[in-house]
Amino acid sequence: MTDASPIYDAIVVGGGPAGLTAAIALAETGAKTALLARRAPYGDNRTTALLGASTDLLERLDVWRRCAGQAAALQTMRLVDDTGRLIRAPEVRFSSQEIGLDQFGFNIANRALMAALEERAAELSGLTRFDDEAVAVDPQDASVSIHTNAGGTLTARLVIGADGRQSLSRDAAGIDVKRRDLHQSALTFNIAHSRPHKNISTEFHTPQGPCVFVPLPGNRCSVVWVSAAKEAQRLMALGDDDLSEAAEKQSHSILGSVRVEPGRNLFPLSIESPGQFASHRVALVGESAHVLPPIGAQGLNMGLRDAADIADIVGQAMSLGEDPGAPQVLARYQSARRPDVASRVFAIDLANRSLLSDFVGVQSLRAAGLHLVGSFGPLRRLAMREGLAPSWRRGAPSSAAKP
Numbered sequence: 572m573t574d575a576s577p578i579y580d581a582i583v584v585g586g587g588p589a590g591l592t593a594a595i596a597l598a599e600t601g602a603k604t605a606l607l608a609r610r611a612p613y614g615d616n617r618t619t620a621l622l623g624a625s626t627d628l629l630e631r632l633d634v635w636r637r638c639a640g641q642a643a644a645l646q647t648m649r650l651v652d653d654t655g656r657l658i659r660a661p662e663v664r665f666s667s668q669e670i671g672l673d674q675f676g677f678n679i680a681n682r683a684l685m686a687a688l689e690e691r692a693a694e695l696s697g698l699t700r701f702d703d704e705a706v707a708v709d710p711q712d713a714s715v716s717i718h719t720n721a722g723g724t725l726t727a728r729l730v731i732g733a734d735g736r737q738s739l740s741r742d743a744a745g746i747d748v749k750r751r752d753l754h755q756s757a758l759t760f761n762i763a764h765s766r767p768h769k770n771i772s773t774e775f776h777t778p779q780g781p782c783v784f785v786p787l788p789g790n791r792c793s794v795v796w797v798s799a800a801k802e803a804q805r806l807m808a809l810g811d812d813d814l815s816e817a818a819e820k821q822s823h824s825i826l827g828s829v830r831v832e833p834g835r836n837l838f839p840l841s842i843e844s845p846g847q848f849a850s851h852r853v854a855l856v857g858e859s860a861h862v863l864p865p866i867g868a869q870g871l872n873m874g875l876r877d878a879a880d881i882a883d884i885v886g887q888a889m890s891l892g893e894d895p896g897a898p899q900v901l902a903r904y905q906s907a908r909r910p911d912v913a914s915r916v917f918a919i920d921l922a923n924r925s926l927l928s929d930f931v932g933v934q935s936l937r938a939a940g941l942h943l944v945g946s947f948g949p950l951r952r953l954a955m956r957e958g959l960a961p962s963w964r965r966g967a968p969s970s971a972a973k974p
């Protein structure tokens with residue numbers, strides 16, 4: 572990192588799952604890529620339901636085979652109205668077979684996914700790793716300079732801001748972000764249970780938010796329990812026996828007796844949308860570009876599509892001799908990402924609001940909507956396909972990627 576340092580085609584700032592995937596995908600296109608990210612053990616016990624083409628992408632990047640054995644297939648999704656209200660929605664069951672897939676996707680611990688991504692990133696000769704962090708990002712006309720905590724300077728024609736919710740890259744590019752605190756939190760933990768889950772993910776809709784039990788390999792599930800912030804804190808503070816009992820009660824004992832495993836985390840929920848996805852030689856991927864509540868497992872699936880799109884767009888631009896950070900290249904990324912992200916933020920916000928609403932009219936509409944989706948085959952199949960990926964970009968089915 573001296574005056575003789577190379578000018579990279581792209582520097583990825585941030586080594587979460589979205590940043591690592593973007594760095595691998597960019598390096599695979601032949602772009603001279605750097606990854607500026609601290610090497611640190613993954614810090615929480617979240618799992619990700621990788622849906623639709625996400626595993627296809629990870630397979631193409633030679634990542635999936637390294638962690639597939641630690642993932643559980645998701646073949647059925649059950650939505651259960653557990654609001655106890657007078658007007659309740661009927662149970663809706665989505666089966667992957669109905670749309671010709673062996674499974675909707677796979678649930679995997681983020682820790683296992685991160686280890687596979689790190690292993691693959693370390694193999695690529697076109698990807699240079701800096702175990703450091705950005706302290707200043709300075710976009711100029713022809714390049715962007717990044718000053719690091721260790722005192723170095725890196726230069727690139729394009730910066731990928733994969734630096735999460737408090738993105739320094741996003742601020743440096745002058746991109747505003749709209750934030751709305753949802754006053755809900757998600758408690759995450761894993762459980763062992765006595766009955767098999769049969770690869771069914773079950774989402775109980777409570778008046779405070781959804782509580783979802785997502786299969787892991789064996790008789791285990793990951794739990795994401797969304798509730799009002801205070802209630803989530805109460806659950807977080809329970810001893811293991813009491814939380815096991817609470818989880819068994821919330822699951823209506825469908826998994827038999829439940830035992831919580833060590834480790835739990837609490838995530839305050841918000842919705843965050845930036846005004847743009849790219850500007851001033853900076854393109855945003857992952858949570859710097861969208862933050863959603865964990866409903867419908869969309870967050871990282873979108874983050875992986877961000878990574879795939881920026882790599883495709885940069886790869887094509889460079890093959891035409893274009894500057895990867897030029898305004899017209901960033902405009903292509905903006906047009907590729909806006910419809911996908913905007914439609915999902917809208918749908919998930921609506922689903923969450925309709926669940927929390929005390930208005931009988933809204934509750935009736937929600938119940939009628941779910942009844943329609945549950946009972947009308949074509950609509951149910953459309954909902955399933957849209958849940959996996961937007962209609963305009965669906966490619967090969969995820970059944971191609973088996974663990």
Ligand SMILES: Cc1cc2nc3c(=O)[nH]c(=O)nc-3n(C[C@H](O)[C@H](O)[C@H](O)COP(=O)(O)OP(=O)(O)OC[C@H]3O[C@@H](n4cnc5c(N)ncnc54)[C@H](O)[C@@H]3O)c2cc1C
Nearest residue numbers: 585587588589620704705734735857858865868870871872
């Ligand atoms: C409870 C819960 C459950 C979820 N379940 C699912 C699911 O089932 N399916 C799904 O698709 N999504 C899910 N999500 C969403 C998913 O977890 C996130 O979208 C994903 O983890 C975000 O990854 P990221 O790489 O964008 O951000 P992060 O993981 O936050 O990574 C950002 C990285 O940037 C680094 N960084 C920050 N600043 C700098 C800097 N200046 N220099 C260098 N590095 C920097 C940070 O240290 C961090 O490592 C869930 C979210 C929650 C809260």
